[in-house]
Structures are given as C-alpha cells and as structure tokens.
C-alpha cells in the first residue's frame with residue numbers, strides 16, 4: 001500500500017544496497033545501468049515516474065548510509081562528516097523486473113544522462129554510470145510518484161527534457177485509459193529517443209535541441225505554439241528548473257490551468 005497525499009509515497013521505506021549487473025550505452029547521451037541482487041526483492045515498483053534517491057560511495061570506496069528511514073534520515077545524512085557522507089542524487093525507475101535477465105534476482109534499470117558541465121566534466125553520478133562495472137554497489141531510497149492527476153482530468157500533458165525521459169516513458173507505460181495525451185520531449189540528439197508504447201490518444205513530439213540553444217527553450221517554444229485539447233487538463237513537467245517553471249507559468253498564465261492541475265519538478269539547475 002502506498003501513502004496518498006500530494007504525492008504518492010511508498011508505505012514503507014528502507015535503504016537498499018543493490019549492485020550493478022550490467023551497463024550499456026543505449027544512445028548518444030544515455031547509459032543504462034541495470035541494478036540487481038536480493039536487496040531488490042524489498043523494492044516495491046509503483047510505475048509512473050517513480051523516483052528514488054541514489055547514494056554513491058565516497059572517493060575512499062566507503063558506502064555509509066543513514067540508519068533512520070523516517071524524515072530524520074536527512075538530518076542524519078547532513079550530520080555525516082564530509083569524508084564519509086555518500087554523494088546523493090535522484091533518479092527514476094526506467095524498468096523493474098521481478099525476475100531479471102541476468103540471473104541475479106530482480107532487476108532495476110536506470111537511464112543516466114551523460115551531461116557535461118561548462119568545463120566538459122561529468123557530474124559524479126553521470127561519471128559513476130559511465131564507469132559502472134558489475135559488482136559495484138550503491139544505496140537507493142524509494143521516494144514514490146509525483147504524477148497525480150485530479151479526478152476530473154479530461155486530457156493530459158507531459159513535458160520534459162532528457163533527464164525526464166525515463167519518467168515520461170514510465171508514465172506512458174503505466175497509463176490505463178485512452179485520454180488524449182500530449183507529450184513534448186526535448187533531447188540533445190534525435191537518436192536519444194526511445195520506443196514508446198502505442199497509446200490511441202497519445203501524440204508524442206520528439207524535439208531536438210540545436211547546439212548552443214539553452215535547455216528547455218525548444219520544448220517551451222513548441223508548447224506555446226501547440227493546439228492543445230479543450231477541457232480540464234492535467235500537466236506533469238520536469239527537467240531543467242527553467243523548463244519546469246516556464247511550462248507551469250505558461251499553462252497558468254496563458255492556458256487557464258489551475259495551479260493544482262500542474263505538477264512541476266526541477267530535476268536539475
């Protein structure tokens with residue numbers, strides 16, 4: 001059972017330590033890391049945009065995790081000394097398989113964007129994914145779902161950049177109705193697109209960002225120019241902070257959306 005609220009949180013949570021069973025470059029900007037191991041038997045897949053916290057070992061190879069699993073884990077984490085505190089980031093369940101393909105129990109696929117900063121360096125989580133080898137361990141902590149349409153929703157809108165692609169695909173893969181669904185995904189390369197489950201009411205627009213154009217502008221321009229369905233809509237948007245807030249601002253100011261009808265999350269800034 002999950003806890004219902006603004007977001008849908010898992011009923012019970014614990015820090016789990018799965019290990020890498022495979023790593024694969026799946027497209028120009030994505031690496032898929034498959035996690036496995038008996039620890040994942042205690043992971044409860046919820047579908048949609050289910051996300052979890054990732055904790056990576058320190059440079060000395062130590063993986064120390066908080067012991068508390070209620071809200072106090074954050075304080076415990078922050079109180080760890082810098083040299084023992086694991087690096088924490090957030091990722092999305094791309095796929096969970098109760099019986100995996102690699103013969104090591106359940107498996108969880110995570111699609112990591114290999115993004116570079118202004119100096120051409122990868123962030124710690126992207127670098128970890130690029131170099132991940134079978135047997136490498138990490139900590140994970142389930143956070144549940146943010147996709148929460150109101151009951152009167154007549155159509156839905158999903159907008160994201162590449163960091164939100166796993167969540168958009170998770171939502172599309174979990175839908176159980178044929179409501180009209182308008183999807184805008186902005187990517188750095190057309191080959192980063194992935195196959196989408198065929199849904200009768202869905203229109204998926206893959207938008208390629210030209211080199212030098214700030215992240216999010218391409219998706220926002222396409223959204224502003226789009227003819228969208230009438231009636232009460234629900235929007236879910238995530239990715240670069242500017243994209244998520246820009247989408248929300250446009251929908252509320254120009255398209256008559258109530259603030260409660262938009263779930264927006266800045267995945268990075």
Ligand SMILES: Cc1cc2nc3c(=O)[nH]c(=O)nc-3n(C[C@H](O)[C@H](O)[C@H](O)COP(=O)(O)OP(=O)(O)OC[C@H]3O[C@@H](n4cnc5c(N)ncnc54)[C@H](O)[C@@H]3O)c2cc1C
Pocket residue numbers: 051089090091092093110111112113114115116117118122123124125126127162163164166167265266267268269
């Ligand atoms: C709920 C949630 C779910 C997420 N799911 C996924 C997921 O499934 N896959 C995924 O790849 N990401 C996902 N993200 C985004 C991911 O957590 C961030 O991109 C994270 O900052 C990456 O960590 P890092 O250590 O690689 O880089 P950091 O050390 O955090 O950042 C290094 C530099 O890169 C920049 N940067 C960070 N992320 C990006 C990016 N995506 N594109 C371009 N520049 C960036 C930063 O501004 C900084 O300059 C999710 C975020 C949230 C909040």
